[in-house]
Amino acid sequence: MIEKAKILDANGMRRSLTRIAHEILEKNKGVEDLILVGIRRRGVPLAERLAQLIQDIEGTKVRVGKLDITLYRDDLTALGDQPVVHGTEIPWDIVGKRLVLVDDVLYTGRTVRAAMDAIVDLGRPQYIQLAVLIDRGHRELPIRADFVGKNVPTSRRELIHVKLTEIDGEDEVVIMENPE
Numbered sequence: 454m455i456e457k458a459k460i461l462d463a464n465g466m467r468r469s470l471t472r473i474a475h476e477i478l479e480k481n482k483g484v485e486d487l488i489l490v491g492i493r494r495r496g497v498p499l500a501e502r503l504a505q506l507i508q509d510i511e512g513t514k515v516r517v518g519k520l521d522i523t524l525y526r527d528d529l530t531a532l533g534d535q536p537v538v539h540g541t542e543i544p545w546d547i548v549g550k551r552l553v554l555v556d557d558v559l560y561t562g563r564t565v566r567a568a569m570d571a572i573v574d575l576g577r578p579q580y581i582q583l584a585v586l587i588d589r590g591h592r593e594l595p596i597r598a599d600f601v602g603k604n605v606p607t608s609r610r611e612l613i614h615v616k617l618t619e620i621d622g623e624d625e626v627v628i629m630e631n632p633e
C-alpha cells in the first residue's frame with residue numbers, strides 16, 4: 454500500500470472534532486444524560502478528545518465508555534464476516550441515556566451494527582447517535598452518521614488510515630492504495 458493523499462492534518466482534525474463537539478451539544482441541547490462510547494481502538498481516544506472539547510465548551514464532564522469489537526476471522530463460517538463484540542467497558546446504567554457512538558472510519562457499517570447490538574443488550578438508551586471522523590461511503594447496511602468530520606469518496610481498493618497521537622504518535626488521515 455502506498456500513501457496517495459493526505460486528507461486531514463493535525464489542525465484539520467482538531468477543527469473537525471471541535472465542530473462535532475459543538476454539533477453534539479446543539480443536537481442534544483447540552484450534556485444531560487449524555488454518554489460517549491468509543492469503538493475499539495481509535496474510536497476511544499477520539500471519544501476522549503470529544504469529551505474534553507465538550508468540557509471546554511460547557512464546563513461539564515461527559516462520561517466515556519469503550520467498546521472492543523473484533524472480527525473473529527477463524528469463525529467465518531459460523532458468523533459470516535460480522536464483527537463480534539468481546540469487551541465492553543460501559544459501567545453505568547444506560548437505560549434512558551443519550552448515547553453517542555464514536556469511531557474513526559465509517560465504511561460498510563458492520564462495526565457500528567455490532568456496537569449497537571452490544572449496547573442494546575445492556576439496556577434501552579433513550580437514543581443512540583453516531584459520530585465518525587471519516588465517512589468513506591460503501592455502506593452495506595442502512596446506517597448513517599449523525600456527526601461527520603469529513604466525507605471522503607473512496608474506491609473499495611483504497612484504505613483510509615486514521616493516525617492518532619495516542620496510538621500512532623501523530624495526528625493525520627491519509628488515503629492508502631495498492632500500487633498495481
Ligand SMILES: O=P(O)(O)OC[C@H]1O[C@H](OP(=O)(O)OP(=O)(O)O)[C@H](O)[C@@H]1O
Nearest residue numbers: 493494556557558559560561562563564
Ligand atoms: O464500517 P466498517 O466496514 O465496519 O469499517 C469501519 C471500521 O473499520 C475500522 O477498523 P478495522 O477493522 O480496520 O480495525 P482497526 O481499528 O485496527 O483499524 C475502523 O476503525 C472502523 O471501526
Ligand SMILES: O=c1cc[nH]c(=O)[nH]1
Nearest residue numbers: 558560611612613614
Ligand atoms: O478504509 C478503511 C475501512 C475500514 N476501516 C478503516 O480504518 N479504513
